[in-house]
Amino acid sequence: MNIAADDIDDDLQTIYLRQWHTLRSHLRRRTGSIEVAEDALQETWLRVAGLSNPPIVRDKRAFLLRIAGNIAIDIIRRERRHQSRCTADENILAAIEDLAPSPEKIAIDRDHLRALVSALMELPEKARTALLMSRCDGLSHREIAARLKVSESMVAKYLAQSLRHCRYAFRALG
Known part of the structure; x- marks a missing residue:
């Protein structure tokens, strides 16, 4: 990604909005899921919008990519933990299945x-x-x-x- 001269003075929220499509494409390729990419982008926006004292960052686009990428990794890990704890519908149905003949x-x-x-x-x-x-x-x-x-x-x-x-x-x- 090239750093434009006007990006240096822009805040993180402005760069986020300007680069939203690029961030989404990058996250979709990285995670293999459009849903995870969009969830990560939403959480990224909340995090960026919630910064009261944004850090001084030289490459704000790279900073946003890093935040969004880390959030995407967290989402994937959370989903895997959730799936490992969940019982599949087939297992539930098998557990309650009436084995007596009709x-x-x-x-x-x-x-x-x-x-x-x-x-x-x-x-x-x-x-x-x-x-x-x-x-x-x-x-x-x-x-x-x-x-x-x-x-x-x-x-x-x-x-x-x-x-x-x-x-x-x-x-x-x-």
Whole structure:
């Protein structure tokens, strides 16, 4: 910035008003935010206007830039502190969210359970038992074969038959 001869005799308020656009552009580039730049300019004006005994400054434009820049830094720090203390809306909503299933979800789940029980009851006893031992008890094919006194390949056939039957029953639900 060049110092004009008339700026030397002007007070800080006059130079502020004359250089407002330049200050704003500089602060916007420096902070990356037009809002922060304008807030900093307002606080700068209040500070400059409130000076009862302004200091003797050789480069008043640079002095104003320094004041405005420091204020902008303070605003950014204040916003960061505020944001670190604030809880995001998503966190608040998650904290108060009702995790209980809706009545519709309960009704749908009950329909699925009825369909599963019905499908299981339609299965031959050994196929149903093999499926329950596999899925509910977590037994291996070898363990199921030993308990049912059948071969492991027969267990695989029982499981395939049971799963196919249950899949068809669920497809019929829609």
